[in-house]
Amino acid sequence: MIRKIQLPLQTANLVVGFMVWVLISSLLPYIQEEIAIPAEKVAIVTAVPVILGSILRIPLGYYANIFGARLIFLVSFVLLLFPVFYISEASTYVDLVIGGTFLGIGGAVFSVGVTSLPKYYPKEKLGLVNGIYGAGNIGTAVSTFAAPVIASQVGWAMTAKLYLVLLLVFAALNFFFGDRKEVKVKTPIIEQIKGVYKNEKLWFFSLFYFITFGSFVAFTVFLPNFLVTYFDLEKVDAGMRTAGFIAVATILRPVGGWLGDKFQPLFLLMGVFAGLTVGAIILAFSPSIGLYTAGSMLIAITAGIGNGVIFKLVPYYFNKQAGIVNGIVSMMGGLGGFFPPLLLSTIHSMTGSYSIGFMAFSQVALVSLVLVVWLYYMDRVATAKEVFNSTGQGVLVTDVSGTIQSVNPAFTRLTGYTEEEVLGRNPNLLSSGRQSEEFYTTMWSQIGQEGLWQGKVWNKRKNGEEYLELLSISAVKDDSGDVTRYVGTFSDITPMDVKGSRSI
DSSP states (O other), rough: OOOTTTTHHHHHHHHHHHHHHTTTHHHHHTTTTOOOOGGGGGHHHHHHHHHHHHHHHHHHHHHHHHHHHHHHHHHHHHHHHHHHHHTTTOOOOOHHHHHHTHHHHHHHHHHHHHHHGGGSGGGGGGGHHHHHHHHHGHHHHHHHHHHHHHHHHHHHHHHHHHHHHHHHHHHHHHHHHHHTTTTOOOHHHHHHHHHHOOOOOHHHHHHHHHHHHHHHHHHHHHHHHHHHHHOOOOHHHHHHHHHHHHHHHHHHHHHHHHHHHSSSSSHHHHHHHHOOOOOOOOHHHHHHHHHHHHHHHHHHHHHHHHHHHHHHHHHHOTTTTHHHHHHHHHHHHHHHHHHHHHHHHHHHHHOOOEEEEEEEEHHHHHHHHHHHHHHHHHHHHHHOOOOOOOOOEEEEEETOOEEEEOOOOHHHHHHHHOOHHHHOOOOGGBBSSSSSSHHHHHHHHHHHHHHHEEEEEEEEEEOOEEEEEEEEEEEEEOTTTTTEEEEEEEOOOOHHHHHHHHHH
């Protein structure tokens, strides 16, 4: 029973964590009525929770493997009581920065669930599971929508205090219903980092999540104040529009994970970054709230799907180091939400326009699209190489003149020749001399006519031992029909009595 409720419990934990994470940005229009915040520092107040919320994702992901999700969520919610109370009593800009920094713990808990939940489900369902869990970022929408409504009735300080009750309730829920018997992984963090930091996929996934989740977080903290100041919307209206953006991105996150289970995830990411590119270009030239809404919704759709797809890829490629990799990738996503608001504010203060910032975002998304295409083809090449190296049959590849270009490990095992010894040479170095010239003439004539020959051949190993092999030779042609190389595959079929007589 306890194991079955981990997905809904941990998803609810994430909702609460993200509600607290965006507490300041959700209440900022009301806070500014009582606390003077310099215009050039508004972006800092909304962005500081992202810093700690990003950096802490690495240790929280790691310790979720060491101690289990139950203890990490419980401790995180207890620790959040202090900055939330401090903010409710804030009276200066500095108070908001100090309290906001430690609100980052709420965003950091994301890496706990994506590390813990894959232990309960088979690999083919991890995209959907992590997508459902990731939908817990709806907590940002809940705060963005509900906090202004409540604050209009009881004030922003009392609204913040209500979050203390929520944190205590969920600390208790984790104490009683968290899984005390969760499988623990106690590989030292340094060893885990050493095992993954040279893997280029870690950094590609980090970049992709930097863009997809970063755009989600950036718009979440940027939109409420932007819509009020730029389009003169009412605070509640701005909050509802932002909540709509968050809701769309959040609902589509499990959809992205499910699609990642069913289809090639890298193909899906190509569509994601194409959509982000177009959406950002629309924002760069949006003169009205209508076009701005259309561009924002396109970004919400593609970012939501992208967030789900990426966390299908992480446990698929990094099953044993999921904790540390989830922490690194999710940290980069959080940092992706820190820089855009600052960049947009800086550009606006220098030029009076947000267009340059949005256009820069579109170009970063376009570069990511190119990288996904490159990674897809490199992945195909790597897969082909793995098949080539792991097959039990010997394989040799020659050019059209018969010069050996490559061989696989099975070739070395069967013939005794290393790759270095045969590269640039002709396959006739394996000849035993038993076959006549007419035999080879007939063989190559058939290859020329049909593109394929298969038969039995006596060949010779490096040590001089003769063996009988079943050999297939295929002609590889390009699109114009010209032969570009030949591929030979063979296996040892020497009769046991022959092998036995040699060993006597």
